[in-house]
Each structure stands twice: as structure tokens, then as C-alpha cells.
Amino acid sequence: MFAWIYSFLAFVGGYALLCYLYEQLRTPWILLRESGDHAPSLRHRFGSWAAITGSSDGIGKAYAKELARQGINVVLIARNEQKLQAVAAEIAEECNVQTKIIVADFTQGVQIYKHIEEELKDLPLAILVNNVGMGMPGNLIKYSSEQVQQLLETNVLAVSHLSHYFLQHLRASKIKGALVNVSSGTELQPVPYAALYAASKAFTRSFTLALQWEAARHGILVQLLSPNFVVTKINNYSKRVMQGGLFIPTPEQYARSAVAQLRAAVDATPGYFWHHIQNAAMTAFPWRLRLTLAQLFFSKLTDKQHN
Numbered sequence: 001m002f003a004w005i006y007s008f009l010a011f012v013g014g015y016a017l018l019c020y021l022y023e024q025l026r027t028p029w030i031l032l033r034e035s036g037d038h039a040p041s042l043r044h045r046f047g048s049w050a051a052i053t054g055s056s057d058g059i060g061k062a063y064a065k066e067l068a069r070q071g072i073n074v075v076l077i078a079r080n081e082q083k084l085q086a087v088a089a090e091i092a093e094e095c096n097v098q099t100k101i102i103v104a105d106f107t108q109g110v111q112i113y114k115h116i117e118e119e120l121k122d123l124p125l126a127i128l129v130n131n132v133g134m135g136m137p138g139n140l141i142k143y144s145s146e147q148v149q150q151l152l153e154t155n156v157l158a159v160s161h162l163s164h165y166f167l168q169h170l171r172a173s174k175i176k177g178a179l180v181n182v183s184s185g186t187e188l189q190p191v192p193y194a195a196l197y198a199a200s201k202a203f204t205r206s207f208t209l210a211l212q213w214e215a216a217r218h219g220i221l222v223q224l225l226s227p228n229f230v231v232t233k234i235n236n237y238s239k240r241v242m243q244g245g246l247f248i249p250t251p252e253q254y255a256r257s258a259v260a261q262l263r264a265a266v267d268a269t270p271g272y273f274w275h276h277i278q279n280a281a282m283t284a285f286p287w288r289l290r291l292t293l294a295q296l297f298f299s300k301l302t303d304k305q306h307n
């Protein structure tokens with residue numbers, strides 16, 4: 001009787017360990033296989049033009065600059081024209097590529113997508129990075145209705161409309177490009193005091209992982225990019241995060257690593273080595289326990305006035 005129970009427990013334990021290892025090692029394995037000098041350049045693999053939303057600051061700006069360093073022409077999309085022009089000027093000074101800016105505020109309704117499509121229509125766009133996002137820490141009941149609406153428009157509607165447009169564009173132009181949707185480590189479990197933000201990223205995760213299959217049969221890469229903390233102004237509410245550290249890279253460090261992982265055609269990744277390690281440790285725990293830890297951590301991080 002006991003021997004039977006031991007065998008059963010050993011089987012369940014072995015199965016759970018194999019599932020865990022598969023999840024943790026799949027991306028490092030693709031990276032090992034596809035990285036190195038033999039890996040084709042981004043231009044060769046996907047094409048010569050990329051558009052990046054939310055590229056006037058933070059991860060989007062650093063990502064655009066890193067793509068430009070690798071010889072990709074970039075279209076910078078965000079809401080502040082002056083900041084966009086400054087980023088375009090920095091890129092033009094450092095890299096020998098073309099730039100274009102599109103001023104678009106994603107909280108201004110559906111017509112903004114028509115404007116973006118019109119601006120992009122003559123370019124052989126091969127890479128789209130749906131990076132734009134916003135987040136406000138705190139208890140949902142403290143949000144205004146406008147803030148709820150703006151978060152959904154920026155974090156959910158933008159990625160939905162632009163993925164739809166871009167995949168249609170790639171099919172029509174027969175370009176085997178890449179769609180990168182920027183999610184967040186908060187996609188892995190609900191996060192009290194960032195409830196709407198984490199839910200919007202769970203949407204991005206589900207949406208992107210499903211699109212991967214729809215696009216793969218046409219030779220198009222759809223990548224889910226899910227950073228943990230990076231030192232950008234979205235985290236202004238926390239002095240601790242803004243100090244940075246081993247697990248909290250600068251946007252430049254993060255973008256260098258994330259763009260290398262795009263070049264390796266990885267399809268789902270935190271984008272940064274130490275975020276892989278963090279996720280491997282966190283996902284060893286059940287999601288309810290992670291939710292409790294996230295609640296403790298986040299309510300402490302989001303200083304008292306936000307709770």
C-alpha cells in the first residue's frame with residue numbers, strides 16, 4: 001500500500017518538476033540555439049523599418065535607439081511632439097538610419113489608428129513594437145472614471161488595434177516581420193493595488209500568445225515581451241525602484257538585452273537575464289501565494305497616499 005503511494009507521489013513530483021523545467025528552460029534553449037555570430041541580423045531576419053509606440057521615453061525610447069544602432073530605420077510614435085523630435089535627433093546623430101515621428105495620443109479615440117495607418121502606409125514596415133503603456137498604483141476605488149478609461153485605451157485598445165492593423169499589413173505585403181507586444185511580469189498573477197494594470201497585462205499575454213499561432217503559419221514572429229521592474233518614469237511612485245539595481249536595469253540595459261532576444265526570434269520572454277531568474281524563483285510558488293506576496297510588496301512600494 002505504502003509503496004503504491006510513494007510511486008504515485010514520485011510520479012506527480014516528477015511530472016510537476018518536468019513541467020516547471022520545460023517552462024523555465026524553453027526560452028534559454030531558443031536563445032542558446034539562435035544567438036551568436038551566426039544569427040542573422042534584424043534587417044536580414046525581418047526587414048529594415050520598425051515602429052515603436054511610446055518611444056518618447058523609457059523602454060520604448062531605449063528600444064528604438066537600440067534598433068537604430070542595429071541599422072533599422074525607426075518610426076517613433078507617442079503623444080508629445082517635442083520629446084519625439086528630441087529622440088529622433090539623438091538617433092540621427094548617433095546612427096546612420098532614417099527616422100519618422102507620428103504624434104498620437106492613444107486616449108483620443110479610434111480615429112487615432114486611422115491617422116497612424118495613413119502615416120505608415122508607404123513604408124515597408126517589418127517590426128512593430130506595441131510598447132505604449134501607463135500604470136497608476138493604488139486602490140481602484142481611488143481612480144476617477146477617466147483614469148479607468150485611459151488605462152484601458154492605452155494598455156488594451158492600442159495593442160489590439162495596432163496588432164490587427166500590422167498583421168493585416170504584413171499579410172498584404174508578404175513581409176515576414178515581427179510583432180512585439182510589451183506586457184509585464186504582473187501578467188503572471190493578479191496584483192492588488194495595481195489591479196487594472198495587471199489585468200491589462202494578463203489581456204496582453206493571452207492575446208499575444210494566441211496570435212503567435214495565427215501568425216506563425218505565415219512566417220511572422222509574434223513575441224510576448226514581459227519585463228519586470230525597469231528604471232523608468234512609470235515607477236516614479238517608488239524611490240526604491242527608481243534607484244535601480246541588479247534586478248532593476250536601466251532602460252538602455254534592458255533594451256540591449258530585449259533587442260538581442262528579438263534577433264534570436266524568441267517568442268516569449270522577460271527580455272532580461274535577471275528577470276528570467278526572478279520569474280524562475282517566483283513561479284516555483286502557487287499563484288495565490290504570489291498574489292499575497294505581490295500584495296505585501298506593492299502596498300509597501302506604493303507609498304501610503306496611494307493606498
Ligand SMILES: NC(=O)c1ccc[n+]([C@@H]2O[C@H](COP(=O)([O-])OP(=O)(O)OC[C@H]3O[C@@H](n4cnc5c(N)ncnc54)[C@H](OP(=O)(O)O)[C@@H]3O)[C@@H](O)[C@H]2O)c1
Nearest residue numbers: 054056057058059079105106132133184229230232233234
Ligand atoms: N518600467 C517598468 O518597470 C515596466 C515593467 C513592466 C512593464 N512595463 C511596460 O513597458 C512599457 C513601457 O513603459 P515605460 O516603463 O517605458 O513607461 P514610461 O517611461 O512612462 O514611457 C511610456 C511611453 O508611452 C508614452 N505614452 C504614455 N501614454 C500615452 C498615450 N496615451 N498616448 C501616446 N503615448 C503615450 C509616453 O509618452 P510621454 O513621454 O509623453 O509620457 C512614453 O513615451 C509599458 O507598456 C509598461 O507597462 C514597464
